[in-house]
Amino acid sequence: MERIFxxxxxxxxxxxxxxxxxxxxLLWYICLIPLVTAGCGTTAVYYVTLKxxxxxxxxxxSQFKKSFKMNFKQSTVMWVPAVIILAILFLDIRMAxxxxxxIGPVLAGFFFVTALIIYLLLSMLFPxxxxxxxxxxxxxxxxxxxxxxxxxxxxxxxxxxxxxFLFGLFVFWPLLLIAxxxxxxxxxxxxxxxxDKYSMDLL
Numbered sequence: 001m002e003r004i005f006x007x008x009x010x011x012x013x014x015x016x017x018x019x020x021x022x023x024x025x026l027l028w029y030i031c032l033i034p035l036v037t038a039g040c041g042t043t044a045v046y047y048v049t050l051k052x053x054x055x056x057x058x059x060x061x062s063q064f065k066k067s068f069k070m071n072f073k074q075s076t077v078m079w080v081p082a083v084i085i086l087a088i089l090f091l092d093i094r095m096a097x098x099x100x101x102x103i104g105p106v107l108a109g110f111f112f113v114t115a116l117i118i119y120l121l122l123s124m125l126f127p128x129x130x131x132x133x134x135x136x137x138x139x140x141x142x143x144x145x146x147x148x149x150x151x152x153x154x155x156x157x158x159x160x161x162x163x164x165f166l167f168g169l170f171v172f173w174p175l176l177l178i179a180x181x182x183x184x185x186x187x188x189x190x191x192x193x194x195x196d197k198y199s200m201d202l203l
């Protein structure tokens with residue numbers, strides 16, 4: 001009986017992780033409402049989950065709040081232009097597909113690939129900001145290098161993000177309650193392995 005109620009029991013740890021994922025997801029959704037803070041919210045979620053997967057986590061809300069304050073400026077500066085560019089690209093894709101020009105599908109394909117590249121970069125950028133403290137230019141350069149050197153890993157991260165939300169939207173909606181935290185938690189195992197190659201220390 002003592003083993004069952006031991007807080008180190010894997011079952012209780014799993015339940016605790018689910019509760020943390022729910023809280024992280026709730027905080028992320030709150031950050032998503034103004035949209036401008038979504039990037040900082042994503043960074044804060046990864047700040048917590050990168051530590052969770054190393055058993056270094058503290059109090060979830062406190063850690064989230066700490067990262068939000070610490071990385072607000074840099075995350076927002078990275079996020080807002082990216083969202084504007086993505087919005088323009090998706091508008092361009094729509095216009096290209098609706099055009100009667102023979103080059104329309106080619107342009108749509110080009111814009112789609114460009115948007116995909118930005119999405120892949122963002123999938124790694126916010127975990128990088130959560131893990132390392134550096135200038136904006138250095139963060140972008142390091143993000144690009146990591147993506148180029150680890151294409152399959154970065155692609156898997158983007159796929160996990162996308163699949164988790166799509167499964168929640170179209171198959172099992174309760175998954176959306178923990179989707180942001182769950183995808184970040186799963187991705188953190190992959191991301192930590194990538195970061196370990198470059199001796200990147202936790203903040």
